[in-house]
Amino acid sequence: MDKWQMRLPQRLEAVVRQVTPGQVVADIGTGHGLLPLVLIRRGIAPLVIATEPKPGPLADAARRLQEMDGEQIVLRKGWGLAPLNPGEAPVLVLAGMGGETIRAILDSGQAVARSARKLVLQPQNRAERVRAWLLTHEFALVEEDLVEERSRFYPVLGAAPAPAGAAREETAGGPGTTKSAGSVVRPVSRSSDLGPELARFSRLHGLPPLPVPFLLTVGPLLLAGRHPVLAAQLRRQREWACALAERLQRLEAPRAARRLPAVREEIRLLEMVVEWLSPSVRS
Helix, strand or coil, rough: CCCCCCCHHCCCCCHHHCCCCCCEEEEECCCCCCHHHHHHHCCCCEEEEEEECHHHHHHHHHHEEECCCCCCEEEECCCCCCCCCCCCCEEEEEEEEEEHHHHHHHHHHHHHHHCCCEEEECCCCCCHHHHHHHCCCCCEEEEEEEEEECCCCEEEEEEEECHHHHHCCCCCCCCCCCCCCCCCEECCCHHHHHHHHHHHHHHHHCCCCCCCCHHHHHHHHHHHHHCCCCCHHHHHHHHHHHHHHHHHHCCCCCCHHHHHHHHHHHHHHHHHHHHHHHHHHHH
8 A cells, every 4th residue: 555545643634534625735834744745645635835934844844745756745934824825725724733823824814714715724722712713704614523642632623714615515524524504603794793603503403502612612513413522522621620620629719719610610511511412312
């Protein structure tokens, strides 16, 4: 078997599954350059523009691509979406970085982001902040996936510019992904409209009543699709929250007492969602 047909780490395989075949892809912050190589060697993308702001990783990627004959990969130095022109890459991949960094990149490069057909985003943390930014900046949330690797959980968010993105069915899904016209969270024109839109989505899919911040943390499409990995992630979060509640109970500081009710509420919500996801509730 060609080694480029071999499986990547699960978190990168989840990214690859969401890349629309046949489109030029931009891999933002490419690092080692492995993702562009795989996209080309598997025949998923005809061309990949790989960007990297740091000289060291950029030089390493250049050497690797030269050794591996990566003639269909263009390397560019620069931060975020600055190295790209609007419309140059229909698929933008931002993976392996924090949620706040992804927000900052999208915010500073909105013209390039809105010219794309799909964004494939893998925030290492604060995924709820990325979801909120997308939905309040004219992007529909069209696909979500979740993988566990080495005891860590990695969400992958697929977004498309509105209005066409809300009805688009061209995303490349895989096992465990959610992708259908009914499973789209529409963007809102004002932040104050986000709650009503998520409430509409929740009613449509029969989801349990959840506060907006909590639903954005869980992932509305993951929850609506009853993603097979989601319950494990939420059980892990419940363990952490219970351990935190025990520590706060042992403390006598006023700050700990003020924080404890919020942690207990988080535990209650986590337990409710885990129960809702259980097979006995589905049957």
